[in-house]
Amino acid sequence: MLALEFMQRALLAALLVGLAAPAVGTFLVQRRLALVGDGIGHVALAGVAAGVFTATSPIGTALIAAVAGAVLVELLRARGRTGGDVALAVLFYGGIAGGVVLISLAPDGRGANLTGYLFGAITTTSWTDLAIFAVLGVVVLGTIALLGQRLFAVSNDEEYARASGMHVLALNILLAVLVAVTVVVSMRVVGLLLISALMIIPNAAAQQIARSFRATVLVAIAVGVTTSVAGVALSYAAGTPSGGTIVLLAIAFFLLAVVGSQVRAAAHRRRGGLPDHPHEHGPGCGHEALTHEGHVDYLHDGERHAAHGGHYDQH
Structure with missing residues (x-):
């Protein structure tokens, strides 16, 4: 090839x-x-x-x-x-x-x-x-x-x-x-x-894995490069259209990321982590800290999260 x-x-x-x-x-x-x-x-x-x-x-x-x-x-x-x-x-x-x-x-x-x-x-x-x-x-x-x-x-x-x-x-x-x-x-x-799919799906997969905006960008690019190059190679071997093959591979990555995220969240909850929020925020966690009405919010995946008791509030 x-x-x-x-x-x-x-x-x-x-x-x-x-x-x-x-x-x-x-x-x-x-x-x-x-x-x-x-x-x-x-x-x-x-x-x-x-x-x-x-x-x-x-x-x-x-x-x-x-x-x-x-x-x-x-x-x-x-x-x-x-x-x-x-x-x-x-x-x-x-x-x-x-x-x-x-x-x-x-x-x-x-x-x-x-x-x-x-x-x-x-x-x-x-x-x-x-x-x-x-x-x-x-x-x-x-x-x-x-x-x-x-x-x-x-x-x-x-x-x-x-x-x-x-x-x-x-x-x-x-x-x-x-x-x-x-x-x-x-x-x-x-x-x-199909171009919109290649813009969005790698990012959707990255959000299941990464816990900061910078990491999300890097993981999304890694998924995009992997699926694009692998999709072209696979389309050559299988005789399929390159665009559809690339997007289907990206969707497969997304589904794997969703499953992996759910497994990781379940394991974290079993260890006593906060429900439905596998990342615990605090000083030095890697997310930007913002003062908000007497408490501190942490900017996480484009949203503000704050620990309240045994759960996280989203602002």
Whole structure:
């Protein structure tokens, strides 16, 4: 397999996606906007269709459409009267409708190219595509490395971030752009219809294992890289689509993590730990301590936990 040039490109593309998608998805999970990747994916579909229709680069037009759609939705959510759920619905259906109309107007034969972007066609990734994905992936990961703490603060509590003097709208728009770029990087690997799964499922698995935000990000990236690379290799051996294989592997990781978390919690309770909370908070536990109405809360997985008697309260 490694002797084949197209598989070398496929594995490198899977590695990039496995790094970038869970890293960005962490903040979407924190904001409880797990499906926003789907919405931006639908707008990217319209961009791909525009590229196919005009016989230009679908990656370039998809990037423009995805970034524009992501910024528009964030502005609507922040300043408009339209609710976040309505804005996402407009994003979903507008992107699909625009893509369908443009493809129907494309010359005969061009529309067939759309399938690879919808469901992934990693083996058709060219060296040029890979170079573009690498640049975009470095931009995404570099931005998260530089501004991760601020993005976390905004994702966790916008009011607190605003009171602290942070530019909340600018950071939210930046996060939306990162999601859009990640969607474009990932569309050849898992497809526009499945990209949200690779952003969210590794994070869902990581939350079952990790006990701090930093650890959650690292575990999610590890799961993303493992499932992406292993999924491509398995799809080559089994003759299955790479996108679906990767997502199914990620779901398997999530189910294993859930079972492992339940087993660990049960063992902890048998040893006298607090019910339904396997981690005991206190000075030096690794979580940020926040003063709250005469007691101390510990920031845990994006929520504030405080020990009260024999249980934990969530604030």
